[in-house]
Amino acid sequence: MTPTSLKRLLYALPLILFVGVLAVLAYYNFHKKAQYEPRAMVGKSVPTVVLDDVQGGPSSDLKSLLAGHSKPVLVNVFASWCVPCQAENPQLMALKAKGVTIIGVAWKDKPQDTLNFLAQHDNPYVKTLSDPNGDMALDLGISGVPETFIVAPDGTITDKITGPIVPDTLDSVLKEVQ
Known part of the structure; x- marks a missing residue:
């Protein structure tokens, strides 16, 4: 060379x-690979796992809680330690202000941490259930928090939202539950 x-x-x-x-x-x-968003529960009934109420009310399962509603309900799986859950909270409060019923499921969280979170960030939930071991979330097929399920009054899951509800998706979520 x-x-x-x-x-x-x-x-x-x-x-x-x-x-x-x-x-x-x-x-x-x-x-x-495309982002994995398990939607296996869409079209199926909510699991009948009985969970404790973080505010000390009676333990219940989602299907029982949904029975008295005439419109779809949002079931929001969240955690106090989840930063996207904190960012999602104002959108949940906006949905609550528009008459949307939201049930919270605190995933792998201590009840006292959940109560502190709700006191600090406002409480958009009509009922907040505690899922400390993740049993309900496992049955729902979640891949992380937050995840939100739109559930018909008969307990059928009609849609799943993976990740936080953001201002851009607020109107489409509102349409689905009204």
């Missing part, structure tokens, strides 16, 4: 490395 050809190779090396990095990034971009 002559000194001139070695110089050319050194000048071309950054370009070769750049093209190589782009090729790797392009490969991973086109071969990545």
Whole structure:
């Protein structure tokens, strides 16, 4: 190899490395898996797991709580330690102000932490159930918090919202429950 050809190779090396990095990034971009959002429970009845009320009311299951409603109800799975849940709370309060019934399920949370969260961030729920071991959430097929289920009065899950309800999705959620 002559000194001139070695110089050319050194000048071309950054370009070769750049093209190589782009090729790797392009490969991973086109071969990545879609976000996993389990929706297996949509169209099925809510689980009949009996949970305690964090405010000391009687223990109950979701189907019993839904029986007295004529419109769909939101079932919001949340946790006091969940930052997106805190960000979602103003949208839940707005839905509550428009007459939407929301039942909260505190996932893997201590009841006192849940009560502190609700006192600090306002309480959008007509009833807040405690799911400290995650049994109900497991039966619902959640992948994390927050997740919200739209449930018909007969207990059938009609839709699932993965992640927080944000201002951009507030109107579409409101349409589904009215």
